[in-house]
Amino acid sequence: MKKETRNALKKWEFRLAPVYFLAPAFTLFSIFVLWPILRSFWISFHDWSGFGAMTWVGLSNYTKLFQDPKFAISIANNVRWLILSLMAPIAGLTLALFLNQEIRGIRLAKSLFFFPFVINLVVVGLIFSWFYNPDLGLLAALGEKMGIEPIPILANDQLATYGIILASLWPQTAYCMILFLTGLTSLDTQVIEAARIDGAAGWNMLFRVVIPQLSGAAFIAAVVTIIGALRSFDLIAIMTAGGPWGSTNVLAYMMYDESLFNFKMGYGASIAVILFLSMSLIIALFLYSVLRKEK
Amino acid sequence: MFPTPIKHRSPALQILYKMAVPLVLILWLLPMAAILLTSARGNADIISGNYWGWPSEIKLFENYGEVFNPERSPMLLYFRNSLIITIPSVVMAVFFSAMAGYALAIHRFRGRILLYALFIAGNFVPFQILMIPVRSMFANLDLLDTLWALVLFHTAFQIGFATFFLRNFIVDLPYALVESARMEGATEWGVFIRVILPLLRPALASLGVLLFTFVWNDFFWALTLVQSDAARPITFGLQALRGQWSISWNLIAAGSVVAALPSVIVFFVLQKQFIAGLSFGGVKE
Numbered sequence: 001m002k003k004e005t006r007n008a009l010k011k012w013e014f015r016l017a018p019v020y021f022l023a024p025a026f027t028l029f030s031i032f033v034l035w036p037i038l039r040s041f042w043i044s045f046h047d048w049s050g051f052g053a054m055t056w057v058g059l060s061n062y063t064k065l066f067q068d069p070k071f072a073i074s075i076a077n078n079v080r081w082l083i084l085s086l087m088a089p090i091a092g093l094t095l096a097l098f099l100n101q102e103i104r105g106i107r108l109a110k111s112l113f114f115f116p117f118v119i120n121l122v123v124v125g126l127i128f129s130w131f132y133n134p135d136l137g138l139l140a141a142l143g144e145k146m147g148i149e150p151i152p153i154l155a156n157d158q159l160a161t162y163g164i165i166l167a168s169l170w171p172q173t174a175y176c177m178i179l180f181l182t183g184l185t186s187l188d189t190q191v192i193e194a195a196r197i198d199g200a201a202g203w204n205m206l207f208r209v210v211i212p213q214l215s216g217a218a219f220i221a222a223v224v225t226i227i228g229a230l231r232s233f234d235l236i237a238i239m240t241a242g243g244p245w246g247s248t249n250v251l252a253y254m255m256y257d258e259s260l261f262n263f264k265m266g267y268g269a270s271i272a273v274i275l276f277l278s279m280s281l282i283i284a285l286f287l288y289s290v291l292r293k294e295k
Numbered sequence: 296m297f298p299t300p301i302k303h304r305s306p307a308l309q310i311l312y313k314m315a316v317p318l319v320l321i322l323w324l325l326p327m328a329a330i331l332l333t334s335a336r337g338n339a340d341i342i343s344g345n346y347w348g349w350p351s352e353i354k355l356f357e358n359y360g361e362v363f364n365p366e367r368s369p370m371l372l373y374f375r376n377s378l379i380i381t382i383p384s385v386v387m388a389v390f391f392s393a394m395a396g397y398a399l400a401i402h403r404f405r406g407r408i409l410l411y412a413l414f415i416a417g418n419f420v421p422f423q424i425l426m427i428p429v430r431s432m433f434a435n436l437d438l439l440d441t442l443w444a445l446v447l448f449h450t451a452f453q454i455g456f457a458t459f460f461l462r463n464f465i466v467d468l469p470y471a472l473v474e475s476a477r478m479e480g481a482t483e484w485g486v487f488i489r490v491i492l493p494l495l496r497p498a499l500a501s502l503g504v505l506l507f508t509f510v511w512n513d514f515f516w517a518l519t520l521v522q523s524d525a526a527r528p529i530t531f532g533l534q535a536l537r538g539q540w541s542i543s544w545n546l547i548a549a550g551s552v553v554a555a556l557p558s559v560i561v562f563f564v565l566q567k568q569f570i571a572g573l574s575f576g577g578v579k580e
Contacts, residue, residue: 017483018398025395025454032451033417036428101301109316111566118562120512122530123551127326136346192297210297231421234514255423265427272423283419287412
């Protein structure tokens with residue numbers, strides 16, 4: 001090959017590089033993530049059983065949704081999840097502060113504390129269902145010793161959601177703990193020592209000096225926890241399947257139930273759209289914080 | 296260091312702390328301990344209601360043998376399915392994302408910030424907004440209820456997070472290395488394979504471990520894309536077997552341990568990479 005042709009080819013390779021380097025990732029991502037989002041919006045304006053033709057119904061799926069009592073229950077539960085799941089960053093920070101010491105075996109202790117995050121939620125759900133079981137659970141066994149009648153938590157429409165949220169806090173706290181532990185190891189020691197010389201200690205030190213330096217970890221912990229809370233599905237499917245009497249439904253579970261069991265794809269899609277839009281706010285916040293650093 | 300190092304405190308407090316750590320740890324892992332212990336219980340304990348005391352007889356091998364016996368339960372098949380789904384999707388997602396990350400980090404072209412933003416945002420969307428179209432797409436391709444559907448989908452979905460992760464890592468690599476390789480006549484593909492990939496090794500390990508647990512632990516997509524035993528991964532399989540085993544909690548416990556084990560092993564063997572990976576996307580900066 002002549003030198004000029006080779007150079008020309010190389011120049012082309014360089015110019016086309018972004019295209020072919022991105023092609024496999026972008027193609028797959030577009031087909032299975034980006035396009036389905038748009039398609040769900042489109043489906044939400046239709047009546048569709050999943051088979052055959054779709055019928056355009058405009059916004060009527062949405063008007064129906066806003067009158068559906070199940071939707072109100074789901075939204076209320078999503079709010080409960082959202083608020084209560086923020087216990088995870090707080091508990092995670094507490095655990096991280098507790099474990100940020102140098103004694104023998106502390107590394108192993110830290111990994112063991114992190115352990116629940118690695119276990120899949122099916123197993124977590126099974127464990128907690130068993131815990132709560134009024135006939136053979138630990139809770140009932142403990143209650144019996146103290147003379148308390150066992151409460152069937154997951155069969156109680158007032159308590160079931162709280163029981164599931166508690167289960168979700170276990171792995172989520174472990175995750176937040178790791179984020180804060182990493183944050184604590186990268187604290188600016190000079191600032192801490194200087195504050196200590198100035199007489200700062202305990203709570204004062206924690207809130208004025210330490211927590212401000214952990215804001216990065218706290219932001220990620222909060223964002224990931226909130227997104228996790230809005231996405232919550234697995235534990236509900238395993239522990240209660242939305243019951244008793246639909247009382248543990250959240251948007252994610254209601255959508256699945258309406259689409260795959262009632263064959264109301266258009267209706268299901270409209271629930272998905274509402275869920276997507278509410279999550280977009282928090283996704284946008286995260287994007288903003290990441291992209292700001294790019295400039 | 297904060298809080299004050301314990302060795303600067305009174306001896307009494309030090310002893311208290313050293314006792315408190317294992318105590319809190321035991322409470323924290325109580326659910327796990329209960330599951331492990333119960334996976335070794337015999338039927339007598341289950342019938343008499345001894346769930347929380349020491350097992351009256353150890354039936355560890357019998358229980359796990361039952362779980363893994365292909366004539367009595369499809370657990371082995373589920374386990375195999377999970378491996379067939381997880382390994383290829385992690386390998387493909389990591390490789391394609393390394394390529395995409397290279398283009399996004401090294402090349403300056405129009406729209407690269409937008410593309411980067413799409414990959415990040417896509418990683419956070421609720422699965423439900425994808426569910427109906429993805430299902431009907433696989434139905435049209437006749438891939439519903441096959442392992443292919445799960446491999447393809449997981450590869451595609453994990454690309455969002457993986458590209459975000461690797462692009463950030465590549466940006467921090469010394470750019471001079473890329474330039475000098477180019478000066479020596481390397482093509483872009485050559486730079487990627489011979490310069491970037493070797494430098495990415497620690498990042499690839501971290502990412503691989505993370506994606507392994509994400510995909511292995513998936514329940515939603517197994518539930519929505521698969522119906523038959525032939526394509527069921529272990530998470531969904533365990534949920535199905537729970538009905539069959541009903542109150543044989545010793546078997547359910549053994550099954551749970553089996554389902555949890557691979558990600559637990561991966562985590563403990565590659566702990567450093569795992570935690571580095573988790574912290575990288577987040578606390579860095």
